[in-house]
Amino acid sequence: MTRWDDMRVFLAVARAESLSRAAPILRMDAATVGRRITRLEGELGVVLFVKSPQGYALTDLGARMRDHAAEAEASMSLAIEEARGDQVRLTGQIRIGAPDGAANYLLPQVCAAIGADNPELEIQILSLPRVVNLSKREADMAITVSRPQAGRLTVQKVSDYRLHLAAPKAAQINSLADLRGQRIVGYIPDMIFDKELDYLGDLGADGVQMASNSVAVQVMALRAAAADVENPCVGIVHDFALPFAPELKRVLMEEVSLTRSFYLVRHASDRTSDRLNRFAVALHSGLRAEISRLEREVA
Structure with missing residues (x-):
């Protein structure tokens, strides 16, 4: 055995x-x-x-x-x-690389809780519109939306998360046919750095009228369009981001429902670091709990 x-x-x-x-x-x-x-x-x-x-x-x-x-x-x-009742706290600096959605809507709360338990710890959140290069030590660890296929890395799945089509609450969208003529908010096509972020392929849309490489900008664009009831915008939004956008609602949930995953990625040589191991455990559990909490708010 x-x-x-x-x-x-x-x-x-x-x-x-x-x-x-x-x-x-x-x-x-x-x-x-x-x-x-x-x-x-x-x-x-x-x-x-x-x-x-x-x-x-x-x-x-x-x-x-x-x-x-x-x-x-x-x-x-x-x-x-x-x-053992070991109360040794984490100290020093730890940098986390993450895609825009996780960096804006998940990591601030999770890292604040970890920081509260470890007041001498400095946590840096690196939000980049591309994959963080751990081999070049851009960060100590990274959140990704795809499992890396190369490099001396350790990869741990964090959690699945869900995305739906979102629109201003006043918008009347009851079928896919109602999407014709609607302005679409989404990623700049040639700046999609991971195939898992190509949401428009699932939506079947040909292009976007308002584009950004930032998830947060896309959500703010949808919120700004909520005041224009004659020309509302629609776009794919993370369920965990919707509690931060009270002007929006999910629409066509049965027709348009996506599931993606987050992974915690670390450099292989860091596996012997007790300090980084302890932080990774706290980060992993904190992210899972925060995704679940935020998604329950819009369930």
């Missing part, structure tokens, strides 16, 4: 990419570490590493297993701290 101690050995080799480099961390000799990895692969019936003279490289399955094991390690560390 696979035990946590096996996962500890697996994680050490995955991080060190070498038996000889993992051995002193584990306080074992390299031969023993190698036997433990061979035994683990045998028990699971899978290949976790590609062995070569250059070291141990993770297979695709091994990389996925590493991410789950690292998440479990972080959660276990936090649980042990809480069980």
Whole structure:
């Protein structure tokens, strides 16, 4: 039966990419570490590493297993701290990169709560209309809307979230046919940096009459149009953003309903940082709770 101690050995080799480099961390000799990895692969019936003279490289399955094991390690560390009554607070600076929607409508509340528990911690929110480059250390961790497919990164799914077509509350939109002639608010087409943000493809619209690379600007444009009942605008809006826009309502919910996901992405070399692990656990749980809370307000 696979035990946590096996996962500890697996994680050490995955991080060190070498038996000889993992051995002193584990306080074992390299031969023993190698036997433990061979035994683990045998028990699971899978290949976790590609062995070569250059070291141990993770297979695709091994990389996925590493991410789950690292998440479990972080959660276990936090649980042990809480069980011991450890009240050590986070300090220093931590920067989070995020797309506009998360940066504007989720992270301020979540980070404020984390900051309240850790008054000596400086949290920076980096909102960019593109994918944050963790390899260049633009941020310590990032929220993304797609799971990265390249790079030495750890990826943890945070939560699904929902989006619907929104319009001013006075607008009379009861069918897809009512959308003809309506002004559409959306992304600047050639500045969509992730395929998951191409909402108009789901909507079947040919173009937009009011465009921005910022979700917050799109929401403000819809709010501004609420005063013009003769020429209302419509656009795809995150459900979690709607509590901040009381002039808007969801329309055609059965015809237009999208689901996307947020992922928490970190650089692989940061997995051994207890400080970042603790912050990531708090950020992950805080984001899940805040998405749920805001979506319930418009349910």
